[in-house]
Amino acid sequence: MKICIIFHSYSGVTRGIAEKINSACRGDLVEVTPKDNYSTLSAYSVGCFRARKEACDPISPDTIDVSAYDLIVIGTPVWAWKATPAINGAIAALEGCQGKKAVIFATCGSSAKDTLPIMKSALEKKGVRVCGEVTLNKSEISKNEKINDLISVIREASNGV
Numbered sequence: 001m002k003i004c005i006i007f008h009s010y011s012g013v014t015r016g017i018a019e020k021i022n023s024a025c026r027g028d029l030v031e032v033t034p035k036d037n038y039s040t041l042s043a044y045s046v047g048c049f050r051a052r053k054e055a056c057d058p059i060s061p062d063t064i065d066v067s068a069y070d071l072i073v074i075g076t077p078v079w080a081w082k083a084t085p086a087i088n089g090a091i092a093a094l095e096g097c098q099g100k101k102a103v104i105f106a107t108c109g110s111s112a113k114d115t116l117p118i119m120k121s122a123l124e125k126k127g128v129r130v131c132g133e134v135t136l137n138k139s140e141i142s143k144n145e146k147i148n149d150l151i152s153v154i155r156e157a158s159n160g161v
């Protein structure tokens with residue numbers, strides 16, 4: 001079972017979770033970055049505006065071919081209660097994903113609200129079946145319990161049909 005762990009991280013939290021998943025599940029990590037980097041000011045202005053519109057940022061890498069993987073894990077920070085424009089761009093950039101399974105997760109301060117439904121809908125439009133969803137808020141990020149829950153969801157998804 002090959003796992004591709006795709007994530008965007010502006011300030012390092014989501015990257016830390018993705019790395020913990022990778023240590024536990026031994027997949028391949030793909031970090032997505034917006035081609036036009038955000039400053040703190042532009043993240044809260046332009047970035048949140050684009051997140052609210054559910055826009056896709058141009059990203060590096062340009063495309064993400066997941067045809068060699070059995071399970072896709074995708075993680076995003078929450079911006080303005082939505083997925084980041086970079087992770088929207090990452091989902092748009094997926095290739096070879098038709099018929100694959102995915103587990104999605106979000107890290108946030110307090111509320112992820114629309115984030116996971118947005119990602120799920122975009123993935124389903126590309127023929128990906130979302131079989132696990134986990135949100136980690138600020139207090140849960142520093143504890144192992146919720147991270148272990150996420151790892152369990154990923155393990156179950158990678159063992160299931």
Ligand SMILES: Cc1cc2nc3c(=O)[nH]c(=O)nc-3n(C[C@H](O)[C@H](O)[C@H](O)COP(=O)(O)O)c2cc1C
Pocket residue numbers: 008009010011012013014015043044047048076077078079080081082107108109110111112
């Ligand atoms: C531009 C911006 C917008 C944010 N909007 C929200 C929000 O709407 N709700 C929330 O709970 N946290 C929000 N946060 C907090 C982040 O989602 C949270 O700190 C996340 O874990 C950061 O992940 P990262 O370090 O991987 O970028 C926001 C942070 C930034 C920088």
